[in-house]
Amino acid sequence: MTGLNPANEQRSPGTAASALAIELVGINKHFGPVHANRDIHLAIKRGTVHGIVGENGAGKSTLMSILYGFYTADSGTIMVDGVEHKITDSRHALALGIGMVHQHFMLVDNFTVLENVVLGAEDSALLRPTLNRARDHLKQLARDYGLEIDPDAVVENLSVGQQQRVEILKALYRGAETLILDEPTGVLTPAEADHLFRILGKLRAEGKTIILITHKLREIMAITDEVSVMRQGEMVATLATAQTSPEQLAELMVGRRVLLRVEKGAATPGAVLLEVENLVVTDDFGVPRVKSVNFQVRSGEIVGIAGVAGNGQSELLEAIAGMRDQQSGEVRVKGKALSLEGDDGAARARAAGLAHVPEDRLRMGLVTNFSAWENTILGYQDQYGAGPGLDIAKARASASEYMKKFDVRPANLDLKTSNFSGGNQQKLVLAREMERDPDVLIVGQPTRGVDIGAIEFIHNQIIKMRDAGKAILLVSVELDEIRSLSDRILVIFDGQIVGEADPATADETELGLRMTGSHKDHVVTEPGTLPEHETPIQQTLVQMSPKDNSGRDTN
Amino acid sequence: MEQLLVDITLILDSTVRLAVPLILASLAGLYSERSGIVDIGLEGKLLAAAFAAAAMSAVTGSAWLGLLAGIGAALMFSGIHGLASINFKGNQTISGVALNFLAAGLTTFLGQSWFKRGGYTPQLSGDQRFNPINLPFAEQLRDVPVIGQIYGELISGHNIITYFAFVAVPATAWVLFRTRFGLRLRAVGENPKAIDTAGISVTRLRYQALIITAVLVGIGGAYLSIAQSAGFNNNMSAGRGYIALAALIFAKWRPGPALLVCLMFGFLDAVQFRIQGQVFPIIGEVPVQAIQALPYILTVVLLAGFIGRAVAPKAAGVPYTKER
Numbered sequence: 063m064t065g066l067n068p069a070n071e072q073r074s075p076g077t078a079a080s081a082l083a084i085e086l087v088g089i090n091k092h093f094g095p096v097h098a099n100r101d102i103h104l105a106i107k108r109g110t111v112h113g114i115v116g117e118n119g120a121g122k123s124t125l126m127s128i129l130y131g132f133y134t135a136d137s138g139t140i141m142v143d144g145v146e147h148k149i150t151d152s153r154h155a156l157a158l159g160i161g162m163v164h165q166h167f168m169l170v171d172n173f174t175v176l177e178n179v180v181l182g183a184e185d186s187a188l189l190r191p192t193l194n195r196a197r198d199h200l201k202q203l204a205r206d207y208g209l210e211i212d213p214d215a216v217v218e219n220l221s222v223g224q225q226q227r228v229e230i231l232k233a234l235y236r237g238a239e240t241l242i243l244d245e246p247t248g249v250l251t252p253a254e255a256d257h258l259f260r261i262l263g264k265l266r267a268e269g270k271t272i273i274l275i276t277h278k279l280r281e282i283m284a285i286t287d288e289v290s291v292m293r294q295g296e297m298v299a300t301l302a303t304a305q306t307s308p309e310q311l312a313e314l315m316v317g318r319r320v321l322l323r324v325e326k327g328a329a330t331p332g333a334v335l336l337e338v339e340n341l342v343v344t345d346d347f348g349v350p351r352v353k354s355v356n357f358q359v360r361s362g363e364i365v366g367i368a369g370v371a372g373n374g375q376s377e378l379l380e381a382i383a384g385m386r387d388q389q390s391g392e393v394r395v396k397g398k399a400l401s402l403e404g405d406d407g408a409a410r411a412r413a414a415g416l417a418h419v420p421e422d423r424l425r426m427g428l429v430t431n432f433s434a435w436e437n438t439i440l441g442y443q444d445q446y447g448a449g450p451g452l453d454i455a456k457a458r459a460s461a462s463e464y465m466k467k468f469d470v471r472p473a474n475l476d477l478k479t480s481n482f483s484g485g486n487q488q489k490l491v492l493a494r495e496m497e498r499d500p501d502v503l504i505v506g507q508p509t510r511g512v513d514i515g516a517i518e519f520i521h522n523q524i525i526k527m528r529d530a531g532k533a534i535l536l537v538s539v540e541l542d543e544i545r546s547l548s549d550r551i552l553v554i555f556d557g558q559i560v561g562e563a564d565p566a567t568a569d570e571t572e573l574g575l576r577m578t579g580s581h582k583d584h585v586v587t588e589p590g591t592l593p594e595h596e597t598p599i600q601q602t603l604v605q606m607s608p609k610d611n612s613g614r615d616t617n
Numbered sequence: 618m619e620q621l622l623v624d625i626t627l628i629l630d631s632t633v634r635l636a637v638p639l640i641l642a643s644l645a646g647l648y649s650e651r652s653g654i655v656d657i658g659l660e661g662k663l664l665a666a667a668f669a670a671a672a673m674s675a676v677t678g679s680a681w682l683g684l685l686a687g688i689g690a691a692l693m694f695s696g697i698h699g700l701a702s703i704n705f706k707g708n709q710t711i712s713g714v715a716l717n718f719l720a721a722g723l724t725t726f727l728g729q730s731w732f733k734r735g736g737y738t739p740q741l742s743g744d745q746r747f748n749p750i751n752l753p754f755a756e757q758l759r760d761v762p763v764i765g766q767i768y769g770e771l772i773s774g775h776n777i778i779t780y781f782a783f784v785a786v787p788a789t790a791w792v793l794f795r796t797r798f799g800l801r802l803r804a805v806g807e808n809p810k811a812i813d814t815a816g817i818s819v820t821r822l823r824y825q826a827l828i829i830t831a832v833l834v835g836i837g838g839a840y841l842s843i844a845q846s847a848g849f850n851n852n853m854s855a856g857r858g859y860i861a862l863a864a865l866i867f868a869k870w871r872p873g874p875a876l877l878v879c880l881m882f883g884f885l886d887a888v889q890f891r892i893q894g895q896v897f898p899i900i901g902e903v904p905v906q907a908i909q910a911l912p913y914i915l916t917v918v919l920l921a922g923f924i925g926r927a928v929a930p931k932a933a934g935v936p937y938t939k940e941r
Contacts, residue, residue, distance in 0.1 A: 132814070132939070153816025168811040170804045171931070181804050182815025184797040192797070 082144060083108040083240050083271040084129065084160075089138035091124055098124040100295040102138070106240070106288075111262060111272045113282040113303070116292035117315055117513040118483050122275045123165070125292070126242050130162045131155035142240075156183075161233025162242040165249075167225050171218040175211055175228050176200065179235050196235065203234050207264045208257075223254030230261065240271040247281060248511070251370050251539070253578065259285050277315075277514065279308040279322075280542070291315055316515045326525045329549040331360035334397075335533035336382075336416070336502045341391035343374075343381040351377040353557040354391065359502065359533040364524065366536045366548030366565070370577050374557035375537045376421055379506045382535070383418035384411035385426070395502055412441060417495040421506030421537070423484075427491040430480035434470070435461035437479050438494045464493035469519065485516030492520060496527060503527055504535040509543060521547060541573065555579040622763065626770045628887050633771070633779065634845060636883030638663065638854075640782045641837030642861030643868070643875045644789050645830040651793070651870060652826030653806040653932040658698055658713030659834055660858025661720030665690040666838025668724040671738040671849035672731065674745045674842075683745070683843045684778075688835030694720070695831035703823050706936035717858075725851055738842070738849040747776035747844040778840045785833065789872040802826055806930035809937040819937045834858075856913075863916050870930060885912040 084106040091099040099121045106112045116122045127133045129140060131149040139146050142158045149155050155162075169178050176193055179200060184192045197213055204210050209227050217225060226246060233241055243262075247255040262272055262285060274286060282289050283303060290300040291314040298314050312320040336359040343352035351374040359365045369375055380386035382393050384400070384407030393400045395414045401407075411418070420426035428437050438461040439446055447453030458475055465473050468489040470482070479487060488508065495503065508524065509517045524547060528534055538544050544551055545565045553561040553576040561576045642659050649656040669690035674683030694716050701712040728736040752773035758765040793799040801822055805812045809819045841857075842849040860882055868874035889908045896902050 130814075131816075151816055152814050156816055162814070164814065168808065168814040170807045170811050172807060173804065177800060178811070181800060181811060182817050184800065187797050189795050189797060189800055 081107055082141070084273075085141040085144075086125070086129065087139045087141065089125065089128060089140075090136045091121075091128060091133065092136055093124075097295050099128070099135070102292075102297045104290055104297060104300070106271060106273060108271050109266060109269045110287040111266055111274055111285055113286035113289035114273060114275045114292060115277060115279065115282055115289060115311060115315055117277065117515065118485070118511070119294075120292040120315070121295040122292050123244055126162065126244060126273065126275060129155065130160060130242060153182075156236045156238070159237055159239035160242065161236060161238025161240070163226065163229040163233060163244065163246060165244040165246075167229055169217050169225060169228060172216060174214050174216055175220075175231075176213040178217055178228055179213075179232050183236050199235060200231060203231060206268065207234070208261055209234075221254070222249045223251065223257060226250070226254075226258065227261070238270070240273065241265065242273045242275070244275045245277070246274070247276065247278060251372070252541070252574075253370065255281075279311050279514075282311065283308060293317055312514050316513075318515075320514055320518055324521045324525065324546040326547075327529070329363045329528065331363040331549070332531065333361050334358045335361050335395065336504075336535060337392075337394040337397075338382065339392045339394070341378070341381060341393065342389040343377045343386060344389050345377055350389070351557050352381065355554075355557070355559055357552055357559060359535050361501075361531045361533050362528060363549045364528050364534040364536055364547055366538065366544035366551045367554050368541055368544045368551050368573060368577060369539070369554035371539045373554050373577075375539075375554055376506070377557075378554070379418070379421060379504060379535075379537055382411070382504055383416070383420070384408040385418075385420075408441070412498075412500075415501040417498060417500035417503050419491055419495050419503070419505040419508060421510070423487055423491050428479050428487060430478070430487075432479055433476045434465065434479055434482070434490060435475040437490055438464055440494065442494070442498060460497075464497050465490070467497070468493040468523070483513070484511040485513045485520075488512050488520065489516065492523060496523065500532065502533045502535070504537075506537045507539065508536070509538075509540070541570070541577075545570075553577055622766055626766050628884070628891060630771050631887040631890065632880060632883040633775065634883075635886040636879045637779050637782045638837045638840050638845070638857050639861050639864060639879035639882055640786065640876060641778075641833050641840065642858055643864045643879055644785055644872060645833035645837065646862055646865045647789065647793075647870055647872060647875060648802070648826045648833070649830040650865065650933050651806045651930055652802050652823045653809060653930055653935065653937070654698070654702055654823055654827065655709040655934045656698070656713055656830060657710050657862065658694065658716035658858075659861055660854055660856065661713070661717035662691045662694045662831065662834045663838045663841065663858045664717075664724055664852065664854040665694055665720040666835040667842040667853055668720075668728060668738070668838075668849050670835075670839035671741065671842035672728070674741055675732070675739045675848070678745055680745055680747050680843050684747075684836065684839045687839035687842075688832050691831040691835030691838060692828065695827045699824055699827045702936060703820055703827075706938060709934050709936075721852060724849070728849065728851075736851040741843060741847045745843065746847055747778055747840075749774045749776055750780075776840075776844045778836060778844050781836065782840075783876075786872050786876045793872065798825075803930075806932055809932050813937070813939065823937075860912070860916065863920060866929075867919065869928070882912055882916075885915060 082105050084104070086102055086104040089099050089102040102125055104125075114122050114125070124133065128135045129149070131152045131154050134150065140149055141147070142160065147154070147158060149158065170181065173181070176196055180192050180196045185195070186192050200213050209231055211224055211227050211231070217228060220228070230241070246258060250258060262274075265272060274281070276282060286303045288300060289303050289306065289311065291298045291311060293315060308322055312322055338355055338357050341352055341355045342350060345351045353374070355378060357365065367375055367378070377386060381388045387403055387407070395416050398414065400411055400414055400416070408418070424430060429440065435458050439457045443452065446457045461475055465475070470486050470489045470493070479490065482490070492508070505524065508520050512520065524534060524536070536544065536547055545568065548565050551563040551565050551568060551573070552559050553563065553573060555577060556579060560579070563573060642663055646656050646659050666687035670683040670687030673686030674680055677683070698712055698716060701707040702709040725736045728734070728738060732738055752768075755769045755773035759769045793803065801812060801817060805819055805822045812822065813819050838854070841853055846853070861879070864875055864878040864882060867878040889911055892903070893905050893908055894902070
């Protein structure tokens, strides 16, 4: 029960010289009929950052769960520091120095940081001595790796980025030498992601091995030394990051050529279709989140709203879509003011020709327990059948048509929506909203948690809507996406539009500065960024790129 | 003046007696629910334990063996609950309600077929019961004003289970907040995944919690039949398991407040006995049923309006499955 910390007893000192921290040989894993991992071979060098990329469902997380002892492989061997181990549970993996930071944090929300860190690795039956020792240890780790955090803070009061730091501390406290991070930046703001990468850089410099699972190629290029690509349960390739390109990786992931840049013609803006005037919106606690915003969207153009998450974008979208009451101001569609007060605001917005693809498809866009066809008519159900009855045949017919048109796979009308992949769920929502031929389309985070192949498709659909003369308002926290899709960029900071830019000429650094409110005389330091870097992501990513890290021995 | 003090002491004394089974059942529920298992079956466990204790004590003549039998019965019920809700991932509320029905039917049936007294067990006396313990100096201090009254009546003269119940409260607080086991117990009820990824068995931890639950509620049941009363009678738990659960919710799953709430319920019960049959000005004589309903009415009122939001352990009621 005790002695996990520091967990060195199972690691023999003689093998420490092995150049490979982890080696997986011939790993196979089935879940029922699904062959999730197919004869996987993977070698990870000590002291490197090793990226693993692949689409959702490619088997990355399964493979890492096997390494971490959460699942047991059907066959194959795991070598840690050159010695074969049968890793039967997470405790065993931890004892071998393998720590994991899960995509969804494994923290107890109402515990303090300290309690979360020691949970499961307490070195005595009484808490107090354990906590006192851990407090000192934590201070030291914080100093060494820039993981500053108040040990007595309650986890639920911390930001997502800070919670992730707690997860990393948990692993380090247990003596992890190899750290697995599963999609670590998916939930982070750019500033937090920036901070995370700096921490990973420090960990690598201290000789730790890091396995980074992600589908963001930009992160792979910026921080990894080597990258392995998985596709449909198989390991397709392992490459040195310096000798590959995002295009090559994308092609390996999807199995065909993928255009990473969106191809679109020039916009031909027409009449103003959506107007927002002096809009003020408060959040659930009455705090103003959108502060007197004005803008217009014309037919045939895509207006992108760029900003760090939490600067009022969500409230803005929800207010325009009629999901949130507006405090003051006006929203006009085709010149007619929308009255959006009350519980049926969203229905009235839809009736006025405004369609909404919400930011969080699982919370607002879909009922995941419903089958596919049911979800394709949600919000438009009154168009099917008269009176209280539902014309199911008609609904199924149109659902089937949409699914074919948007290439939703599997094309099964009766499959529960939760069983579709993220990309296919998003396609269902897009199909539902786009196929009603709205005049104005507002889209939030269209490709969050969506595979590369599906991203390309979704982007093309949005461009198609623009070319058909619709007005499109796009909100995304992915600056790349905003830049490649938009015809005009509005930068939002602290609930206000602080600038407009032309995507063709906009300078990324300047956009980033505006997004963090630190442009020119308007300096606000974002909590979570270290003081020496109040710069946007890009700059630091370049600094941390292995190619520029000439002083460091990558082996 | 003197009489008032005597009256108050007597009411407080019966408050303590009436609160004991509630305190034990509340603490039992606390362990179970803190580990993430809703235990609506407390009522059934209390009843089964009361029956087993009385039956064993009647047959063997030993209150201690009766106590063990009570704990054993509660363990068996907890085992079924655990099997259904931990291993087979069934609905915890349904499994608990089923146990309540089982206990009600089984105690009556077994009681009738073993003792043939319409479900009652034989009257217990002497060593078949837990008798009052007189603390040292209780007799000598009896004549000292106030202190003698309080020490002699209120503090001294209870049976061993009563003292155990009052020690169990701080002990539970200590286990919960000061020990490794307590930390893990609280964690498994909030986020079992955190426990699983830390390499600790969720199943084992929850069974451990259920065992403690069974021991406490078993003692509580034994108290009903072989300490407070002198034998088992039909449905003698009379909803105390549910009241204990309500107390737990009032107390927001914390041992100290749970003690206070249980004492309050005990007090209401004690007052209820006292004012039965008394004639009040204007109202006249209040029907017995109305007075008996008082604690329950208060429960509803308090639960509905007074205590505000009671946040249960987040994973309570949710069977733990490793998902893909």
